[in-house]
Amino acid sequence: MNRKHTREIRVGNLSIGNNAPIAIQTMWSQPFPAEHDDTAYEQLLTSLRTYATMGCSVIRFSYPSSDDKAVFSRICKESPMPVVADIHFDWKLAIEAIACGAHKIRINPGNIGAKWKVEEVVRAAAAHGCAIRIGLNGGSLPLRLREGDHAAGMVATALEYLEWFESWSFDQTVVSVKHTDVETTYRAYRELSRQTGYPLHLGVTEAGGVITAVTRSTWVLGRLLHEGIGDTIRISITDDREHEIAAAREILRTVGLESGGIRLVSCPRCGRASFDSQAFLKRIQGRLLQVDAPLTVAIMGCQVNGPGEAAHADIAITGIGNRVYLYEKGKLVKEVRSETAEEELFKRIEELAHA
Numbered sequence: 001m002n003r004k005h006t007r008e009i010r011v012g013n014l015s016i017g018n019n020a021p022i023a024i025q026t027m028w029s030q031p032f033p034a035e036h037d038d039t040a041y042e043q044l045l046t047s048l049r050t051y052a053t054m055g056c057s058v059i060r061f062s063y064p065s066s067d068d069k070a071v072f073s074r075i076c077k078e079s080p081m082p083v084v085a086d087i088h089f090d091w092k093l094a095i096e097a098i099a100c101g102a103h104k105i106r107i108n109p110g111n112i113g114a115k116w117k118v119e120e121v122v123r124a125a126a127a128h129g130c131a132i133r134i135g136l137n138g139g140s141l142p143l144r145l146r147e148g149d150h151a152a153g154m155v156a157t158a159l160e161y162l163e164w165f166e167s168w169s170f171d172q173t174v175v176s177v178k179h180t181d182v183e184t185t186y187r188a189y190r191e192l193s194r195q196t197g198y199p200l201h202l203g204v205t206e207a208g209g210v211i212t213a214v215t216r217s218t219w220v221l222g223r224l225l226h227e228g229i230g231d232t233i234r235i236s237i238t239d240d241r242e243h244e245i246a247a248a249r250e251i252l253r254t255v256g257l258e259s260g261g262i263r264l265v266s267c268p269r270c271g272r273a274s275f276d277s278q279a280f281l282k283r284i285q286g287r288l289l290q291v292d293a294p295l296t297v298a299i300m301g302c303q304v305n306g307p308g309e310a311a312h313a314d315i316a317i318t319g320i321g322n323r324v325y326l327y328e329k330g331k332l333v334k335e336v337r338s339e340t341a342e343e344e345l346f347k348r349i350e351e352l353a354h355a
């Protein structure tokens with residue numbers, strides 16, 4: 001696949017654009033822990049480490065008030081991945097988040113207010129080596145553009161803001177033009193990609209729960225990525241963040257832009273099932289997503305068709321009652337008890353991962 005060449009920008013120790021691997025992002029969904037609540041802070045860091053293990057490269061936090069300054073500064077120093085501050089309306093908060101050590105901020109210049117306030121923010125970002133995402137969406141278009149085609153409106157607005165930034169000699173910019181309507185989002189990104197060389201952050205806004213969000217995001221992002229468009233992605237899902245990361249990774253894998261991590265194969269189950277593959281998969285899925293090895297793992301419901309259908313898998317598992325069988329490339333290699341099946345599977349995955 002030929003990816004469109006875009007300008008490289010630095011977000012902490014991460015490169016976005018210029019053919020760097022497409023960075024997966026997610027957003028923290030809770031308020032910041034209280035300043036001296038070390039337990040809650042450690043839980044936050046543990047979650048971030050889990051996200052990183054699953055393949056997430058950038059974490060974004062809402063930064064709604066100065067009350068969280070101390071905790072946010074600490075997160076910027078100790079996070080296992082670059083940190084983005086999401087700012088609305090308040091230019092002083094944007095400058096404060098930059099001073100706290102944010103590696104990138106996300107703003108919509110249109111709601112920051114007067115142009116001079118945006119300039120202050122951009123100059124502060126330049127002084128601190130902080131990148132900026134111009135994050136536009138259909139709902140926040142300038143009034144004069146709301147009645148027309150939102151895709152065209154978002155593109156025109158993004159280009160105008162990019163011109164502002166360039167006039168202040170700032171080029172560490174990523175752009176997003178998200179919309180709740182999938183075709184509007186698709187058209188906006190295509191046109192923006194045609195008209196600018198800045199890296200693009202892809203996403204569909206307010207995409208819904210797991211099924212609607214993944215379906216809609218796959219339809220839009222799959223096509224854009226397949227056309228070589230996009231440098232970083234977030235799949236917005238009204239659910240656990242782990243789903244966002246797993247979905248992003250799966251979309252990248254499906255379009256051929258990601259080869260790391262476990263490729264999971266599982267049968268849908270039918271009347272022949274002799275092994276509760278559904279319960280087993282539910283139990284191990286979170287753990288599987290944290291293995292960074294390019295292996296195909298199959299979870300199959302029966303011994304009749306399972307091993308044959310999973311013959312291409314590096315490792316497959318199925319069973320009858322309390323007896324569980326491990327296969328490698330279609331060959332039976334081990335019989336284990338159901339109570340130890342999970343540990344046996346992961347032990348072998350680890351061995352194969354380091355072979």
Ligand code: SF4
Pocket residue numbers: 267268269270271272273274300301302303304305306309
């Ligand atoms: S592997 Fe077995 S249980 Fe699963 S769908 Fe095929 S025949 Fe049915």
